[in-house]
Amino acid sequence: MKQVRLADVAELAGVSMKTVSNVVHDYPHVAPQLRKSVQEAIDQLGYKPNLTARRLATGKTGMIALAMPEIDHPYFSELSRHIAEGATRRGYRVIIEQTLSDVDAEHAVLKDREAGLVDGVIFHPVRMNTLEIAKLRRDTPLVLLGESTTPVTTDHVMIDNVSAAVDSVKHLLSLGSRRIAFLGVVEHDITGSTDQRLLGYQQGLVGAGIALNPDLVFPVPDFSPEASAEAVTAALSRGVDFDGVVCRDDKFAIGALRGLTAAGVKVPDDVAVVGWDNTALGSYTTPTLTSIAPDKLRLAEVALELLAERINGYQGIGRHRVVPHSLAVRHSAPAPGS
Amino acid sequence: MKQVRLADVAELAGVSMKTVSNVVHDYPHVAPQLRKSVQEAIDQLGYKPNLTARRLATGKTGMIALAMPEIDHPYFSELSRHIAEGATRRGYRVIIEQTLSDVDAEHAVLKDREAGLVDGVIFHPVRMNTLEIAKLRRDTPLVLLGESTTPVTTDHVMIDNVSAAVDSVKHLLSLGSRRIAFLGVVEHDITGSTDQRLLGYQQGLVGAGIALNPDLVFPVPDFSPEASAEAVTAALSRGVDFDGVVCRDDKFAIGALRGLTAAGVKVPDDVAVVGWDNTALGSYTTPTLTSIAPDKLRLAEVALELLAERINGYQGIGRHRVVPHSLAVRHSAPAPGS
DNA sequence: ATTACAGTTTACAGCGCTGTACATTGGTCC
DNA sequence: GGACCAATGTACAGCGCTGTAAACTGTAAT
Structure with missing residues (x-):
């Protein structure tokens, strides 16, 4: 033995x-x-x-860490899958690290209490800000994901949230919507995502010559579909009149769908709904969900590519890569004229 | 540096x-x-x-591998999350391995082309059968998940699929359903799950004195919701009369929901639907989905516990643990009288 | 003073593999 | 026939850490 x-x-x-x-x-x-x-x-x-011995001798571990808030959130699990596949293709194994959006856990990701475990880290921060990241960052190669503002010294991959939000608005406009709402602004939301998406929402409206209406920005207490369903119900009962909704998130969109349907409002005929992230969830709703679709595969590939370059010794300043997105058109906000 | x-x-x-x-x-x-x-x-x-050096010196890696078909399937991503959390609590890191239901990939999981990478493996096989598993199994501690029949020499954690299916049937019966269908039997399905669930379905009906009707067992060409929606549509247009459906899977249930709704059949009034796995998907459908709920947390804990014991030297024969399940009752098959 | 002993600290041999520097071999070319 | 060279093969010193056994303390008991 x-x-x-x-x-x-x-x-x-x-x-x-x-x-x-x-x-x-x-x-x-x-x-x-x-x-x-x-x-x-x-x-x-x-x-x-014996891999461990080989690693000690070569100094390369052949592993990368993937740190994200929660691996069972559809967006992250889908992204993880692409990263896992890409990593395997490149000869890396992936070790997963869930931060559960906890500050300490996020700190731990960067703090490297131990060395020599992984060759590099792909990290989607939620609660850490630029300054903290810059301060804690160690020698381990690092690529950041997501919309938080990030240190210029660090590689970063994301989609253009502002222009994606503009695209959502434009799509709704093309369907004839004019009173377009934004769901949801979460209190104490520390992600930069909401800000950027809200900005794009406004930009889209202004660009079409439509005046902004603060009543159409729906706040939501937390990130659950339940909360957003209530937010929509509340808006309806306040008598807010709207015919389109850009949602921060597919989960919010699902809540919106539910709130609208419950109130007898027809989607997309009365109100068209656009979600965000194009998660698999959107294929399972009734009606199915039109959603901003980040190119997750591309996101994964670019992140891995940047990381591989760092691992192979690239020392330059942080690269900030924008990956394309599109709009996955389904029934909740169909193609114009369909 | x-x-x-x-x-x-x-x-x-x-x-x-x-x-x-x-x-x-x-x-x-x-x-x-x-x-x-x-x-x-x-x-x-x-x-x-330096962790690598410590590992070489101690012979313990502090890591376990988690091998499953696809990490972005809601059932697996939810289970992964529990396993990741439990592993972290026990001081293990988790490395993920996606088999994508590929035979070779599954073989690779057990084959240990390299040693000293992980202390143990939690593996959810889909395509390998008992014999192959028994044959390839190496010295690395191993715990199997899922419904395939497994070697007596290997630890295994699962829920009682037969009795869960019986529970589904009983629930539908309590709602007044009498012509209960089973969706779906997938051609070339090599998982034992379907067999066991179908068996329980039959057992539930027979136990209630209801004659089996082969027409009520709906075949489905593949595992997508689309395919199951079509299967339901086809059944309806064949004039099959049914008032309840036990689904093999939440995805099938979602397809059923879609097919029924599209045909103007009311869920749950005309047909009640029960899914399987109680994935988050079920909260997002309209109506929300009643579903067999394996105790995923427990599943994860038991698997980790068994694995930890193996890692710590337990050499006995395979333990086969059955973990409890329940029925998550939502709108597609509500509580009786509600 | 001597012994005993628990509490500290050290020296050093690995853990299993790879990189480096060097040794050997057998052709090939003038 | 000798020089040269590419192709093969070897010896051995690490990679950074931990376990073991042995060597020290200082204090209590005799």
Whole structure:
């Protein structure tokens, strides 16, 4: 039951350890028949290289950490999947770290209490601000995701939230909506996302010559669909008149759908709804959800690419990459004229 | 930029490496003032223990692998979250491995091409059968999840699918349903889940003295909601008369909801629907979905517990643990009399 | 003063692998 | 035939840490 070591194979094959190592690694300059006999020894003993030892010797771990708020949120789980696949393709394993949007947990991600665990980190911060990130940042290669403002020294991948929000508004306008609401502004929301999306919402309206109306910006107490359903219900009962909603989030959009439907308001005929993130959830609602679709695959690929470059020694200033988005058009805000 | 080593700290503090190590590990028998001065040296140099080296020396990696078909499937992402949290609580880090239901990938999980990476593996197989698992299984501690039949030698955690299906049927019966359908039997489905759920479905009906009707077992070409929506639509247009549906899966239930709604059939009034897995999806549908709710938290905890015992040397025969389930009652099949 | 002993601290040999520097071999070319 | 060279193969010193055994304390008991 004892672990078979390189030395054991070397002894059996009657060669040096290094030669066995070379065979394991398919090093080109090994004589064919020697390679064969070494391989036989490997097979016979059932030798498996010990990764930990290899890592200590090479200094590379072949692992990256993926730190996000919650892995069971559809947006994050979908993104994780792409990152996991891309990482595998690049020969990395992924270790997951859930911060649960906890400040301490986020600090821990950057603080590196221990070294040599991973070669790099992909991190989607929620509660940390630029300053803290810049201050805590260690030597481990790091790529940031999401909309928080980030230190110029750090790589960052995101979509253009402002222009995406503008796109949402434009789509609603093209459907004939004129009184377009924004759902939801969450109290104490520390993510920059809401700000940027709200900004784009305003920009879209102003660009179309429509006056802003503060009553059309719906606050929501928390991030649940329930809360946003209530927010919509409350707006309706206040008599707020609207015919389109840009939602901060698919979950909010789902709440909106529910609140509207419950009040007998028809979606999309009376009110068209656009969500955000194009999570799988949107395919499961009734009606199905039109939603801003960040190119998650691209996001994952770019993040991995930047990280790989850092791991391979790139030392330059932070790169800030904007990844494309589109609008996934479904029934809650269909294509114009359909 | 060079990594600070234990030896560096030792030199600065004027003590042996081992003493520094003892301080790092809070070993009790270190004189207070020595401990203090060593700690100062640690802080001054910003020393961080190198985990890889520690692992090589101790032989423990402090990591477990979590291998599942797809991490962005709601059931798996929710389960992953619990496992990740439980693992963290127990001092383990989790590395994720997606098999994408691919045979080779599943083989790779068990095959251990490399050693010393993780202390143990939690694996939810889909395509491998008992025999293959038993054959490939290596020395790494392993806990299996899911409904495939598993080798007696291996630990396994699951819910009682048969009795859960019976519960579904009973619930529908309590609502007055009598012509209860089962959706969906997928061609070439290699998971044991469907079989067991179908078995429970039959058992529930027979137990209530209701004759089985093959027409009420709806086949579905694949695992998508679209396919199951079509299957329901097809059944309706065949003139199949039913007033309740037990679904193999929440995704199927969502498809059923869609197909029924599209055909003008009222849920739950005309047809009550029960899903399976109680994924978050079920809260987002209209109507919300009643669903078999495996105790995912418990599932995660038990799996981790069994794995921890294996890691700590337990060598006994495979333990097969059944974890409780319940029925999450929502609108698609409400509580009787509500 | 001597012994005993619990409490501290140290020296050092690995953990299993790889990189480096060097040794060996057998051609090839004049 | 000797020089040169590319292709192969080897020896061995680490990578940074921990476990073990042994070596010191100082104090209490004899």
